[in-house]
Amino acid sequence: MHPTDAELGALLVAPAHDTPPHGPRASAAVERHLAACAECAGRLAMLRREHEEAADLLRALDHPPPPLRADAVLARARRRRGVRIGPIAAGILLTAAAVAAALPGSPLRRTLADAVASWTAPTPARVAPGGIVPRAERPNVGVAVMPGASLDVRFARWQHGGTLRIMIADAPRALLVAPAGTAAFSVRQGQILVDNGDSATFTLTVPRTLPLVRVLVESTVVFRRSADVPSPALPPDGAYTVDLATPPRNAP
């Protein structure tokens, strides 16, 4: 009896790794049959050709994988785990604090009370200088791109105020957002074009592995980071800051 296309298909990809649908005995039977049946050997060859043709077609869909490292994913997973574990830990501390409070004179009392206070105190609202509305209180607008070998961020014009903060991150995508002010974004091959307003502020996150990133205002390069050239030392706040104000205003 001739094997079905499904049985022959099991031989197309990594046959040593595969478990044929009808068990090892069926597989051995198929192999024996193929050795003796030219018609089925021909069918298998045709299936193999079709498989390769399909593989070639599918390769046309491919993009290069993002330059992501296991460490970056582990860090993201740990951060998220920490966020979930935080409230549970706070609950345990609250319970422990209640027990300690019931034991006057216990040395644990003040320590636990301080710990509970630090866990449960609301985070003070951050007020950015210049009356900029904090990110969490204003919907962000921005653009994310998967860069190739280089990325140019081009601002259409100098502004009367506002800055660009540039952070380097273990992320696959470049992300440009305008937490304050107005701007419109468009994307071209290897470029983010920014139609900026008068005093917008921006935050640019650049993948650490990106070989070349440049920021231009009109046609002036105001920031450049290249894998070939040592980067300037990162400021203590973890971000480079570029002044987007007009050159006359910057002049002495």
Add this chain to the structure above:
Amino acid sequence: MRARAEFETDFRRLFDERFASLFRYLDRLSGDPELAADLAQEAFVRLYDRGAMPDDARAWLAAVAANLFRDERRRAHRHERLLAGQPAELTLGAPPAASDLVMVANERRADVRAALDVLPLRDRQMLLLRHEGFSYREIAQALDVAEASVGTMLARATAAFRAAYMEAYGAPD
């Protein structure tokens, strides 16, 4: 503590071995490399959350990725329905349309995409997993179908994919 360290070592090795393949599978499935990168990364984060390696980590990752992709499609469809009921609005600062974010696709890519999209989602997943070297058993596990039916469904999916491409564009080069 030691078990956790061993798990993280295994995790790193699996990531190095499998991330590119999982990304490629999701990229081919969705046609959106950014979404594929997000979902592939999320699948590995879920693996970390699990805290232990599954028996067949490759199939487990593919199953999680398939669920994430299905959820994302549902969310996207819901979003499209909501937008369809709203007047068109384009304010200064709005993000560009999604198509602007995707690398310019060449003609062949668009042709192959069109042929692939003819297939039902499960057939597409099956075909793409097979081309990532998945065995029948792993495909069955990842897509929650009977192993005995994988070969038949796969043969049908391959034939349908080639036929859709050839009908529109002729025999592959």
